[in-house]
Amino acid sequence: MPATQKEMQDARLPLGYRDFCADLLIPLNKCRSETYYLPFKCQDERHVYEKCQYDE
Template identity: 50%
Template structure:
């Protein structure tokens, strides 16, 4: 079966621009390693009046980033448990 590679766009970033997140009114609870993508997604949503058929690419990239970040966290937890 064919595999799915991760998009380079979806890479989590540890250093987020906190001023930009504040300017775009991103809630503190969502300011994680993928918040830079949430800014783009929410901007697209506002521009298209939250049309569910729009912004699918941005939503996919954001969700993929969250999945990659989750995989990283679970791998770190496994390493801590085995140490």
């Protein structure tokens, strides 16, 4: 389900990232901030987001 404008504003997504895959980027950014951007902690979320970007 696509993210709403309100959800994207609350997540402070830059305008360039407010696209079809924004609903996947919000939990990815949350995971990244909670794990201090350790690259191996949010692999599943990152791969799902990158696949969405590739398909789009």
